[in-house]
Amino acid sequence: MNGASGQRMIGLALGLAAAMAIGPALADDDAAWADIRDYLFPDRAIHDGAGVIRLSAPERAHDAAVVPIEIEAGIPQSPERYIKTVHLVIDDNPAPVAGVFHLSPDSGSASIATRVRINEYTNVRAIAETSDGELYMASRFVKAAGGCSAPALKDHEQAMARLGQIRIKPITPFVPGEPNRAQLLISHPNYSGMQMDPLTRNWIPPDYVREIEISYGDRTVMLVEGDISLSENPSLHFSFVPDQPGELSVRVRDREDQEFSTSVPLGRPAES
Numbered sequence: 001m002n003g004a005s006g007q008r009m010i011g012l013a014l015g016l017a018a019a020m021a022i023g024p025a026l027a028d029d030d031a032a033w034a035d036i037r038d039y040l041f042p043d044r045a046i047h048d049g050a051g052v053i054r055l056s057a058p059e060r061a062h063d064a065a066v067v068p069i070e071i072e073a074g075i076p077q078s079p080e081r082y083i084k085t086v087h088l089v090i091d092d093n094p095a096p097v098a099g100v101f102h103l104s105p106d107s108g109s110a111s112i113a114t115r116v117r118i119n120e121y122t123n124v125r126a127i128a129e130t131s132d133g134e135l136y137m138a139s140r141f142v143k144a145a146g147g148c149s150a151p152a153l154k155d156h157e158q159a160m161a162r163l164g165q166i167r168i169k170p171i172t173p174f175v176p177g178e179p180n181r182a183q184l185l186i187s188h189p190n191y192s193g194m195q196m197d198p199l200t201r202n203w204i205p206p207d208y209v210r211e212i213e214i215s216y217g218d219r220t221v222m223l224v225e226g227d228i229s230l231s232e233n234p235s236l237h238f239s240f241v242p243d244q245p246g247e248l249s250v251r252v253r254d255r256e257d258q259e260f261s262t263s264v265p266l267g268r269p270a271e272s
Contacts (some may be wrong), residue, residue, distance in 0.1 A: 033125070036091065045134075052136040053083070065147040071138075073111065074178065078105055104219075108239060117147035123139050138149070149196070152204075159188075166182070182238060182248065209253075217242075250262055
């Protein structure tokens, strides 16, 4: 996790440089990506992701502040070979590394869905690192603009009143030994530092979810490093493989080092 602050720093620097370019980014404009790649994966080969990782995103976003992204593995998560890390990169955002997802064989399948902010026309990339150390990439070009500076949906007082509320929603029936799906919803404004308070006309300082830990029983299912490119009220669809009835737990930490947590029991007779 120590690389998160460095990634944010390089992200801000790269984003400011990209923002100086005139006109929207083009699908074949990889100038920002070249710098990001050199920082995150220096001197490493990145293979075409076909058959290993898939990325779904709208060609044109309806709302640049809430752009749905889905990442899906083409290989199963097993101890023999699995996707251990996925970097979600938005080339021309002020902070390009939207999230880093650390997975395990207990994830069941590397299937992740979330929502992001997109600041200008840009390539969006999912770079998967497998347990054997190889890198694979899938990308999509998304037409969207203004997502990082879009006003928050709720005023500051409303947002603070709900701060840290967490909901875990099972999506599939509880089945031991098989991948189970769930959705995580976190009440947090995820302020980007580029938004203005409409009442005071002052800039709102950045404050965002920077770490999410999901576990089942005593096993870690997923660790997420977040940044300002994750949307307000972060949402995350994920999978896990329970071996028996137990508790699905979530711990969240934000930029101000505030911690929030919750857990839900799964597979017990009262829930069947």
